[in-house]
Amino acid sequence: MASIHDVARVAGVSISTVSYALSGKRSIAASTRARVLDAVESLGYRPNAGARMLAGTRTNIFALTAPFHADTYAPAHMAFVLAVAQAARAHDYDVLLLTQDEATNGLRRVASSRLVDGIIVLDVAGDDDRVAVIRELGVPSTFIGVPRDAAGLVCVDLDFEAAAALAVEKLAAAGHRSIGLIGHSPGVYARGSNFPPRFRDGFFAAAAARGIETAFAMPERDGPSARLALDALYRDCPDMTAVVLHAEETVQAAVLDVLRERGLRVPGDLSVLSACASFETDHFEPPLDTIPLVAADSCTRAVDLAIEQVGGPIEPRIELVPPRFYERGSIAPPRTRSSASPRP
Amino acid sequence: MASIHDVARVAGVSISTVSYALSGKRSIAASTRARVLDAVESLGYRPNAGARMLAGTRTNIFALTAPFHADTYAPAHMAFVLAVAQAARAHDYDVLLLTQDEATNGLRRVASSRLVDGIIVLDVAGDDDRVAVIRELGVPSTFIGVPRDAAGLVCVDLDFEAAAALAVEKLAAAGHRSIGLIGHSPGVYARGSNFPPRFRDGFFAAAAARGIETAFAMPERDGPSARLALDALYRDCPDMTAVVLHAEETVQAAVLDVLRERGLRVPGDLSVLSACASFETDHFEPPLDTIPLVAADSCTRAVDLAIEQVGGPIEPRIELVPPRFYERGSIAPPRTRSSASPRP
DNA sequence: CTGAAAGCGCTTACAG
DNA sequence: CTGAAAGCGCTTACAG
The missing domain is CATH 1.10.260.40 (lambda repressor-like DNA-binding domains)
Structure with missing residues (x-):
């Protein structure tokens, strides 16, 4: 050589x-x-990589800590891992993958041996063990997601409140005055990360500000639960003309199945908006208007901020990525009462 | 420091x-x-990691090349990535993640800069660009999967032929004489990796050896296709009493849905065996007997072989991991003709 | 059982 | 615009 x-x-x-x-x-x-x-x-x-690392000031490697839990949704997880890897390569950085076991010890190991220049933190929980370790290590780090106590940290995340507000705005602009929200399972709101509550609260606030009637359901991940959730929304909001889906792919698909079974057309009988999904919504039948969770948006920015920190400390911050709206034709003005088709 | x-x-x-x-x-x-x-x-x-890499003979890092394609099934992909990372850590190795873009250039880069001691190759296609690069680099590497031309390579994979034979054996032992196979989509057999044909051929061979009647269908990934596939099997094999599912999770779930709709009980009316799935089959209703594709089995062995190669060249080989069978209660003896419930 | 020293292959002040 | 040299922090023969 x-x-x-x-x-x-x-x-x-x-x-x-x-x-x-x-x-x-x-x-x-x-x-x-x-x-x-x-x-x-x-x-x-x-x-030679080792010689550069030793003689130079940086290793050009970031650690990516991406724990995988039982209830991790693999496609979204994958999308974020790939987006980080791609963003890192654009800055000539490689990515060292750290997984579940060893979550905190792995961080200590790679940071204090100077194997990596910084850390990208994925799948951030409200109460995350990695926060304390990273504070202690003082190594350049960016969180993708926002832990409960974010003091001193650099965090990037989709602006879920703004996404919820945008969802309400789009439906309100089409004339809807009664909107249902199908969220994640109750367990996700109880423990888990803090974005589901952020979206939910943003939704209620935006609806309240416009005097819009709301209903909310938290189905489990299976089809039957999705069916019950829809029933619950119609019970709480008999005049509901639109629904926002802030849930996993299987649940969103199940809701569309139920609507189809019941002969309810989208958007003729019900407008549907998919929110904060990290999967494509144009494979659905019908394709859904969407305010997606774009992995590349958050990850690109997170890596940019990590690179900045390698150059020297920067101001701690929570940086929220603005949501985007894509039209696919699943939102229409609501039926007037007289012309409304009867609900089953 | x-x-x-x-x-x-x-x-x-x-x-x-x-x-x-x-x-x-x-x-x-x-x-x-x-x-x-x-x-x-x-x-x-x-x-200091850099100093060790420079002064020592190894870096204690493996590259993991895990390209993600449009039709990659994320949960399985994820399972293999995690299993490799875990197996590597057990040998005090870290994993550097290489993704799609840059697939071959990334290999060149990390190998010739001596950033990694070896390469683990995931998602091996029949005709895989990475094969030539790895031959040229001459760096310790293990393929998880078998490319068409495996000369000079070290490969590890589940023994799909043996898995198919074991599936037939288990069903034959229960008394089945007419077995259907629901495989992957036609596209997967046309291009893609070579394990679907290996399973299919193993299935036909084992069935033929026992004089068992067979039928075969290749549904797309959607529910309606699964329904048609089942119809096709019953058309080709009117006496079919068992079916082997060698397909993705959504298809396996859809088949069970269809059976339920039609009032066909498992295993009362039809025995079902899931083969080479990298997901759990005990969440299904009913839970399915399974011959799983255990990511940890292949990945542990692949990493072991990579470690061996770091110590010095070893004999090229294709090492096939023996299949395992787990009973969940979805196989029973076939109904006798007289007592068989009529098919819809 | 232990130490002094060479050397791995770079980067980067220091000097001109 | 370019070169000679120190030094990064280890590992590992060489010596005793």
């Missing part, structure tokens, strides 16, 4: 010139640089 | 003694070792 000395010899320069020619950290005569690059090319030279 | 010199000073020994006390590579007086460990503890010393 060729070393920097080999390149220097072939190019007829010193090793410092080779280093600078490759890093661009000082100006090099064009002809010299060309000779160096030729030598690099012909020798197939790649700087 | 404490260095090995600090530890040596505090313990009153030389740095080589510290190094050997920690690595155990030469014998150290018990009292000396104790002083060293005390110093390490009190200073919170962790060897």
